[in-house]
Amino acid sequence: MPVFNINQNFNRLLKAEDIDGDKKITVDDKGPKRFNLISINGKSFEVCGTFHLSILLQELYLAKKDGKDELDISKEMIFQLPVDRASSLIKNYFWKGLTRRIDESNIKASVTDSKTHSEKTYIYIPPRDEFAFKYFKNIQIKHKDLNLSVEKLPPIITDKYLHVLNKKPGLLVLALKKDKSGTTSGVPFVVPGGRFNEMYGWDSYFESLGLINDGRIDLAIAMAENFFYQIEHYGKILNANRTYYLNRSQPPFLTSFIREIWENIEEKNKAWLKNALQYAIKEYHNVWVGKDRLTSTGLSRYFGSGSGMPPETEPEHFDAVLKPFAKKYKMAIPQFRQKYLSFEISVPELEDYFLHDRAVRESGHDTSYRIDSVCAHLNTVDLNSLLFKYEMDIAHFIKQEFSDRFNYQGKIHKSSDWLKRAKIRKELIDKLMWDTKRGFFFDYNFVLKKKTNYESAVTFYPLWAKLASKKQASILIKRALPLLEEAGGIAAST
Incomplete structure (x- = not known):
């Protein structure tokens, strides 16, 4: 593979093709769109066209940024198709740039x-995680420049406490x-x-599909471990790990x-799967069929407390909603907003609106007329x-991986238990939603006891979940x- 001097070719390329001087090569640059790439030993090949010239510029810049003086460049690298180029950048650069960990580093x-x-x-630290509390307290002491306060959450999160947190929002660990050396780091x-x-x-699930496809199943597993931590310490998979998300989850994809991890991992670890399945069952019972989200129909809803x-x-996001109420109370909107937030004014209609707004945010479909x-x-x-x-996934794991007997909190679960749940749910969906x-x-509006009749793309969820019958799928x-x-x-809707 030919070796090229980075600085020489980088500077020549910019001079020849970056006509507007913005350090990019685009269709707006009216250069020759033909560049002769010269290697150290004098060999060369021609790169033509805006897209391929921009790839060359990217590769030279990235190598330059890494402190390299020379770079091996092949024609295959430069003449990639757009989709292949995007995939290559995601795999080799973007995942790294999007990876975070919560620790001292x-x-x-x-x-x-x-x-x-x-x-x-x-x-904020969960009340039962003493190790994390000591770890982050030490960081607080060492990094006084951050003006950081490390605090424990109470065992029970009340609506009143959520309002206290709103005045001092922060990160949930x-x-x-x-x-092996004893060094602590964030997962x-x-x-x-x-x-x-x-x-x-739910973003994390879709990210994991890309990670697994790109050979980063280790990072997908790490993200699952963080989900298990959230269920254990915050009671749910959070919308995100900030205090203002403590009262809601997001669409359940655990x-x-x-399953994606288990079906793609080379070394099967049954202990890991057992732990994962226990957390999935815990989340299912405590969150999605718990008292706040299970409704009188036997089906579930999205719900955010608070x-x-x-x-x-x-602050101005809801001004259009607040405007008629501010007018009613003969106040400017900022004044009304302040009094409403401090509970000096009680407006039941607004509480109803924000009850639904929190549910919308948990749904991930924010915002939607639906x-x-x-x-x-x-x-x-x-x-x-x-x-x-x-329900179907849990039944599958119990039968295929645990000989149809799975102990959860002292009770033996069989696949038939979960298949029965799935059967009941499908019957209710067919009856109320189809x-x-x-x-x-x-x-289905369980208060008005009727379908909404809003045509939207969520109608295809039953296909993905394999809930729809062949006849329904055809229709x-x-x-x-x-x-x-x-x-x-x-389209999201008609």
Whole structure:
């Protein structure tokens, strides 16, 4: 493979092709779009076209950034197809750039939060994690420049305490581990974008698919371990590990996450799977069929505890909602907002609105006309399809990996127990949500006791979860798909 002097070719390339001087090569640059790449031994090959020239510039820059003077460059590297190039960058650069860990090495970035504005920074520790409390207390003492306060959460998180936290929001710790030398570090996770420093719920599942595809199953496993930590110490998989997310989860993909790992890992560790399955069952019972989310229909809903406006939003975010109430009380919106948030004014209509808003945020579909102002009253197609898959996945693991006997908290679970749950859920979904004539699954309003009739892409969740019958699938494809299919994909709604 030819070896090239980085600086010489980098400078020549910019001079010849970066006409507007922005250190990029785009269609706006009216250069010759032909560059002769010369190796150290005098051999060369020509690179033509904006896209391939931009690849060359990227490779030279990345090598230069790494402190290299020379670089092996092949034609295969430069003449990649766009999809292959994107995949290569994700695999070799982007995963690294999106990986975070909460420990001393990254503490300043971890506590930084663009959604809050506070002079003091806070880290909150679960009440039963003494090791983490001592570890982060030592960091607080060592890094006085961060103006950091490390505090323990109470055993029970009440709505009143959530309001206290809103005045001093902070980071919720994730799992720590010790290596063989005794060094403590945070268990790593991937964030959905460069500006984030916290681990998100359902984003993590989809990130894990990419990680596994790119040979980073180790990082996918680490993220699952952080989910187990959240269930153990915060009672649920959080929307994300910030205090203002303590009251809500996100769409449940844990069993799918576990299954992807288990089916792709080379060395099967039955103890790991047993632990993972116990956490999935715990989350299922305590969160998704717990008292706040299981409804009178036997199906589940999204729900976020608390009251008032979500603190992570900008102050003016809900001004359009507050405006008529401010007018009623003859106040300017900022004054009304302050009095409402401090409980000087009680407005039941607003509490109803924010009850639904918190549920919308837990659903991950924020914001959507489908569920806005009504979400907490809905058995949604997506959530109940996901829970059907939980039930089927758990049944699968119990039968295939644990000889159809799984001990959870002293009770033996058999696959038939979970298949029965799945059967009941499917029957309820078919009865309350399926519309044969229109060819859609619709969310069910359990307060009004009727379907919503809002045509949306969540109608395809039962296909992915393998809940829909062959007949339903055929009708969906015939009637729903033409209404939602657009150039490039599926529209969220009609």
